[in-house]
Amino acid sequence: MNEKPKKFRRRAEARPDEVLDAALAMFVEKGFAATKVDEVARAAGVSKGLVYLYFPSKEALLEGIVQRALAPIANHAVDSLAHFAGDPREAITQLLTMLCRHLADPAKLAVPKLILSEVSRFPELAAMYRREVLDKVRPALETLLARGVANGHLRPIDPEMAVRSVIGPLLAHLAMSELFDLRPADGLALERLLKNHLDILFYGISEARP
Amino acid sequence: MNEKPKKFRRRAEARPDEVLDAALAMFVEKGFAATKVDEVARAAGVSKGLVYLYFPSKEALLEGIVQRALAPIANHAVDSLAHFAGDPREAITQLLTMLCRHLADPAKLAVPKLILSEVSRFPELAAMYRREVLDKVRPALETLLARGVANGHLRPIDPEMAVRSVIGPLLAHLAMSELFDLRPADGLALERLLKNHLDILFYGISEARP
Amino acid sequence: MNEKPKKFRRRAEARPDEVLDAALAMFVEKGFAATKVDEVARAAGVSKGLVYLYFPSKEALLEGIVQRALAPIANHAVDSLAHFAGDPREAITQLLTMLCRHLADPAKLAVPKLILSEVSRFPELAAMYRREVLDKVRPALETLLARGVANGHLRPIDPEMAVRSVIGPLLAHLAMSELFDLRPADGLALERLLKNHLDILFYGISEARP
Amino acid sequence: MNEKPKKFRRRAEARPDEVLDAALAMFVEKGFAATKVDEVARAAGVSKGLVYLYFPSKEALLEGIVQRALAPIANHAVDSLAHFAGDPREAITQLLTMLCRHLADPAKLAVPKLILSEVSRFPELAAMYRREVLDKVRPALETLLARGVANGHLRPIDPEMAVRSVIGPLLAHLAMSELFDLRPADGLALERLLKNHLDILFYGISEARP
DNA sequence: TATGAATGAGCCTTCATTCAT
């Protein structure tokens, strides 16, 4: 007999990824706790048992999603920061622009949103995020800032704290929009935010200098 | 010695607050979902049934905590913003200083932490926070910034977006510290953060002006 | 000092009856299990604790209701049956007419309805009803029928079984109407039922005699 | 010997029926409210979770039992009534005989008993019974009686009310026996009841005709 | 590989009953 493919073909290699896609979609839509493994399986078009064949637990789905999404981002970010020797503002502009472009895609935005909402319940998630992102990007950014201060491009700021000033406004923007449903009239308005943020970050809000 | 009767009875007036205190402590320690109502009751020194005498559901505890904590904060913040006619930077400094002082108390810090971790699972919580805080503070802050631009104290920034620049760095600091356990070597370091944040917010990081 | 009556006056003697009245109303409206003692107390205008002062348990309310309602009915019925020496059909007509008149009052109808719905859950209720009603009325009715057969007024029927024929149609009528909400177009129509029932009971439905 | 595996798996087709059987047994034995879903599961030899796999709630078990039992009975009854063109008494005799034969089986008797005791607490049950039985059988019986009056077999009775006279005595018999434990000395005595009931229904109790 | 029937621990919630005042 010739084969009777129920779906097009069995692509066993792609399965875990398809499951993670489905899980991400469901987790973002309903939250981790409110999503049943059954639903993830159905959304992925497989059986519940198969999910457990690839992932040892529901929580492992969460970790799988995050793991898969973070590594490339962080590495890319670090690369773009590490190579900069001149004006750090250029690097920061590039970094945040890339980040905003990335987050403009709802599918990509979903991951940090998911992390934000579940991290307090899953310490392992926090650890992963630290390991994969924070512990890579933060030192790179701090170094960049410190170098900028050293070579006279930047004012004598505290690099460790200044990192918060670089990413904070973006975080606040996403939190307001995604968690509290408080968006500007013109939608997510990431470009407008970025433009204003960089302007303030670089030159401050004061008319007069100190 | 003052006696410690096994059962405190007839203290109806204080009970709801005691229950909320216990609930907040447990929720922060273990997360909302992982906390059993039994545990809240035991922590408050009452029976499970009593909790339901004052609060119709476990979720109502969450809302009660937030409600109780938010109103005074928001009102205080709005007051301090509304009365400023001169240099908005002074008002911002006062606002953030007050906020930092407030958050330095772990018991007070617990509430925003709780909100952040549960908001995605409880839309009502988001609505409450919007209603009680964001919808009050945000317009006041925007108005303050717009007035600052108008009267020449501030550069021509976008007030709506600049709000993110005002609170973002603080939010980022708290998120890194409380969610991802990434603290400066000197602890929460709220003063250091605030000092650096205000310096950058007002004058930017650039040595040269545009 | 002169008294300060919160309500008109404390009528302690009437209280148990008022509680039973309230209980009956609530039990009929919502069913025994679905009625909370709190509700009974509130409906009676007293506190929950007072209910327990008069009745040792919720079930005792049920029994109190039934006890109070049954005794007079049964005694009255037995009286009217016992004194008949002549044509038993007259006694039956009187008995059923009285019963129908009684049941036409919704407040009176409530008790048998309540018994019917709760008897299977409370054997004590069944026992009470047997003791107070069935064991009194049934023998009296059987005797009446047997005497009717003996003195030639009635055909040679089985008195024990004929009791079912006397009350059955009325029971069926009430069950259809009260339990299954299946009423004639003209409402409860107890008179119409009774007229037809007696006609059939006495003369049968057949045109021809056997 | 045939093995008795601890867990029967993969028998999905038969399971719902087995669960309903167990539920019926428990409900009749202890009443609906006093029966725990755990007990039903244990009686069916399955886990509690499985019960909820097939039935969305405890109440659905009740409805399932009734649904399953009623349809065949009602349809059978209607069939036997609809085809009769001649003497309606023959049809009535057949109908009641069939009913009595059916109810002589304790397992079959259990369903109406259950309906009677729970109907007041579950309006849906009343609706089901109306829909599946009363609304089918009652019109058929009324039509039969009306036709009997029209073609001279029956006296000029009120068909709508006479329906109560047909089934009432049987209902009364069952209520006395099953609810109040008041049985004739010779047991359920359904044949004796039926014989006497039909005799009275057809010819009345009076010696003399009107 | 793949399925989905089956499990059972776990928890929120209800409410009859008690009792200090």
Added chain:
DNA sequence: GATGAATGAAGGCTCATTCAT
């Protein structure tokens, strides 16, 4: 007598996980 705050046992229901097939 009268109150109503307080108790705590009990049970319906969910759902992550397992495993026979």
